[in-house]
Amino acid sequence: MTLLSAESLAKRYAGGGVTALDGVSLHLSAGETLGLAGASGSGKSTLARVLTRLVEPDVGSIRFAGEDWLALSGAPLRRRRAKMQMVFQDVLGAFNPRATVASVLEDPLRIHGIVPKGERARAVAALLDRVGLPAAYAGRSIRAVSGGERQRIAIARAIATHPALIVLDEAVSALDVSVREKILELLVTLQEERGIAYLFVSHDLSVLAAVAHRIAIMEAGRIVETGPTARVIADPQSPAARALVRAVPRLVIA
Amino acid sequence: MTALCEIRGLSVTYRGEAAPALGGIDLDIHAGERLAIIGESGSGKSTFARALAGLLPEGARVAGHMRWTAGSSPQPGRDLGFVFQDPTASLNPVLTVGEQVGEGARRHLGLSWKAAHSLAVEMLEKVRLPDPERTAKAFPHQLSGGQRQRVAIAAALACGPGMLVADEATSALDMVVQAEIVALLGDLVGAAGMTLLFITHDIALASGFADRVAIFRKGALVEAGPTRAVLAAPEAAYTKTLIASHRDLATPPLIRAVAPLIRAVAP
Amino acid sequence: MRTMRRLLATPEGATGFAVLALLVLVALLAPVLSPGDPLRIAGRALTAPFSDPAFPLGTDRLGRDVLAGLIHGACTSLAVGLAAAAAALAFGLCVGLAAGFAGGRVDEALMRVVDAFQIVPGFLLALAFVSVVGPSVPVVVLAIALGAWADPARLTRAEVLSVRERDYVAAARVAGMHPAEIAFREILPNVLPPVLALSAIIVAAAILTEAALSFLGLGDPNTVTWGSMIAEGRNVLRSSPWLSIFPGIALVVTVVGVYLLGEGLTRALSGRREEA
Numbered sequence: 001m002t003l004l005s006a007e008s009l010a011k012r013y014a015g016g017g018v019t020a021l022d023g024v025s026l027h028l029s030a031g032e033t034l035g036l037a038g039a040s041g042s043g044k045s046t047l048a049r050v051l052t053r054l055v056e057p058d059v060g061s062i063r064f065a066g067e068d069w070l071a072l073s074g075a076p077l078r079r080r081r082a083k084m085q086m087v088f089q090d091v092l093g094a095f096n097p098r099a100t101v102a103s104v105l106e107d108p109l110r111i112h113g114i115v116p117k118g119e120r121a122r123a124v125a126a127l128l129d130r131v132g133l134p135a136a137y138a139g140r141s142i143r144a145v146s147g148g149e150r151q152r153i154a155i156a157r158a159i160a161t162h163p164a165l166i167v168l169d170e171a172v173s174a175l176d177v178s179v180r181e182k183i184l185e186l187l188v189t190l191q192e193e194r195g196i197a198y199l200f201v202s203h204d205l206s207v208l209a210a211v212a213h214r215i216a217i218m219e220a221g222r223i224v225e226t227g228p229t230a231r232v233i234a235d236p237q238s239p240a241a242r243a244l245v246r247a248v249p250r251l252v253i254a
Numbered sequence: 255m256t257a258l259c260e261i262r263g264l265s266v267t268y269r270g271e272a273a274p275a276l277g278g279i280d281l282d283i284h285a286g287e288r289l290a291i292i293g294e295s296g297s298g299k300s301t302f303a304r305a306l307a308g309l310l311p312e313g314a315r316v317a318g319h320m321r322w323t324a325g326s327s328p329q330p331g332r333d334l335g336f337v338f339q340d341p342t343a344s345l346n347p348v349l350t351v352g353e354q355v356g357e358g359a360r361r362h363l364g365l366s367w368k369a370a371h372s373l374a375v376e377m378l379e380k381v382r383l384p385d386p387e388r389t390a391k392a393f394p395h396q397l398s399g400g401q402r403q404r405v406a407i408a409a410a411l412a413c414g415p416g417m418l419v420a421d422e423a424t425s426a427l428d429m430v431v432q433a434e435i436v437a438l439l440g441d442l443v444g445a446a447g448m449t450l451l452f453i454t455h456d457i458a459l460a461s462g463f464a465d466r467v468a469i470f471r472k473g474a475l476v477e478a479g480p481t482r483a484v485l486a487a488p489e490a491a492y493t494k495t496l497i498a499s500h501r502d503l504a505t506p507p508l509i510r511a512v513a514p515l516i517r518a519v520a521p
Numbered sequence: 522m523r524t525m526r527r528l529l530a531t532p533e534g535a536t537g538f539a540v541l542a543l544l545v546l547v548a549l550l551a552p553v554l555s556p557g558d559p560l561r562i563a564g565r566a567l568t569a570p571f572s573d574p575a576f577p578l579g580t581d582r583l584g585r586d587v588l589a590g591l592i593h594g595a596c597t598s599l600a601v602g603l604a605a606a607a608a609a610l611a612f613g614l615c616v617g618l619a620a621g622f623a624g625g626r627v628d629e630a631l632m633r634v635v636d637a638f639q640i641v642p643g644f645l646l647a648l649a650f651v652s653v654v655g656p657s658v659p660v661v662v663l664a665i666a667l668g669a670w671a672d673p674a675r676l677t678r679a680e681v682l683s684v685r686e687r688d689y690v691a692a693a694r695v696a697g698m699h700p701a702e703i704a705f706r707e708i709l710p711n712v713l714p715p716v717l718a719l720s721a722i723i724v725a726a727a728i729l730t731e732a733a734l735s736f737l738g739l740g741d742p743n744t745v746t747w748g749s750m751i752a753e754g755r756n757v758l759r760s761s762p763w764l765s766i767f768p769g770i771a772l773v774v775t776v777v778g779v780y781l782l783g784e785g786l787t788r789a790l791s792g793r794r795e796e797a
Contacts, residue, residue, distance in 0.1 A: 033509065039428050039429075039430045040398065040400070040427070040428045040431065147295070176294040176455065177294065177456070177457075177496070177499055177500065178496075181499050181501065184508055188509055188510075192510070203428035204429055205429070205503060206501050206502050206503055206505070207501075209501075209503050209505070209507055210505070210507050210509075211507070211508055211509055213509065229507070233503050243430050244429060245503065247429040247432065247433040248502055248503050249433075249458035249459040249461075249462055249502065250458055250462070250502050250504075251457065251458040251461050251485065251500055251502060252458075252461045252462055252485075253461070253482070253485045253486050
């Protein structure tokens, strides 16, 4: 079942200067992870922002969960946003510096009426537990929490509204290697439990090799190659894909 | 290999902090070698680099000593080049690239404006930037991240220092550019016979070109030695963990099924 | 509040707070400390200070008590200064928020208005306004605010433009938060600190502007203010300089106190922001 399909998305920035997206089409099935790989400036972050309606495309269409996604606006759009959430790269900047862990997790619960007011504290505790954090964290200021833990809270925030799709924009790039692995495991487990689809943007193919079912390679605002992860990595066709494969550092022991 | 610097019992505590950022480091740096300092965040690797280069902030307390065979500490800019992690922050946005690359040469080598400019263009060519004459007149914001880091490297090497310290110089760049910058560093350092101190969190990246590695953890030196030896037969448990948690394209994926699992999604 | 504690931990913050607390106390207790109308003729004219225990700071040309004038003047000066600053900040914040949020032509239009108000020196604007409308306390407050709102507006707009691009604002949008809620819960609280730090300077300037207007005879003639006292003392400056010096000292102490408080506030808030 196709959850998300985008057709010929294009986006040009300020005064026709930079072409960020140049006719991008893709599709994503329910419960699937599509990895979006590319070098800086390939347009992958722009695509993530266009799909989440943070930025409007110049042309193109998007169908999400059976609806014309771009036609929505105002209150109906805000309601439907529960189904498509996002996790950002910058673990510091992704949270209001004045927020507490509880307020971060309560916001989506409150906005979409997931649970009645009296149950919110319990729902927050349940979310924290699901991402492997102690319930006592709820009262903490968001700044009193480490980078890896903040990303777990970001994931908890994303799953609070029972989304069908989560867009992850370089969500593990800023984390230490050991922490990265745990976050990826968490994401995969959540996907198996809840059937959430992921659109995983990353410049690091090794991360995508770990979690993506399919990979799309972007270059200069276009998708230049798509296919099952194992195939794209073992036998990359496009120069962009080959450069990305070559760029992954290998542990040279012998 | 002759020792360039002998470090004994080096400890650094920042102003206003109770716990030391670095505690009792004993390490030798050999002339002409490529030494990779590997550690996660909070390991003290950046503090170590800055202590070596004399770039610690005001009020930082330093204990222990660093004995340089040359006699005195290397002068930043002339004897020691430093490349920072974020090329956007390490370059002055209001000066042209050429001015910044030539700045060090003017100060340390006493070159005239014209001579410094020619040197700058020459350095930009060495770091493989296209059209060096035009690039010298550009401002940092007009260049991409990878290009900016090349400029930073050119600036660090302008005076022909004997040692280059690269503090997570590739961590803010994407993978493809990272590979290019690492290759560039390797070539430049090799051609000039310089000593390279490469700070990174990526053990695989280091394994590709470092002669020796030193593993840092929470301000302490865990293990150090020739790269092959340490990676093939790590002694410390932490080193083993680092090697085990490294993930590359050959590591088996975390996802179980190849095809997506189709589940009913709650409306 | 943590900020309060940090504020009082800095020497500037503590001193400024102490000075201003004292002044506010004096102003609030004015009817108790010095009962009766300060403008009434209390004793012999031009009594020297420290000579007559009934009039510790002396009397002016008409025999009015200088100390009573200082105490009641504190009330007016502080009230006018604070009210004008509050009005300027509130209005500046609103305009800055609107411009930063709306963007495009609304932003351009609003910024041209801000430009216009910034080009005219604040004091001259206040002067002109009071001259035209007539001197009374509300008019003086409005006049000072008119000259002072442009700076906070510009600063607020700059902060909004910066905060708007942060990931947490994007996260709030993706979460489906209503734009009004985003403005007031995500953006406004994070825009406030630098504007609040500016507030100290605005209060200090407002107090001085009020004093200057009173000095020129454009203050409310029915109230006593430090500015009007200085103006009064101008006529006998050679023979009885204390008539101008005492209110002058009061002004300096107040303004320095406000400034120190502002410095302490900036330090307390900037340390906090660095953590974020």
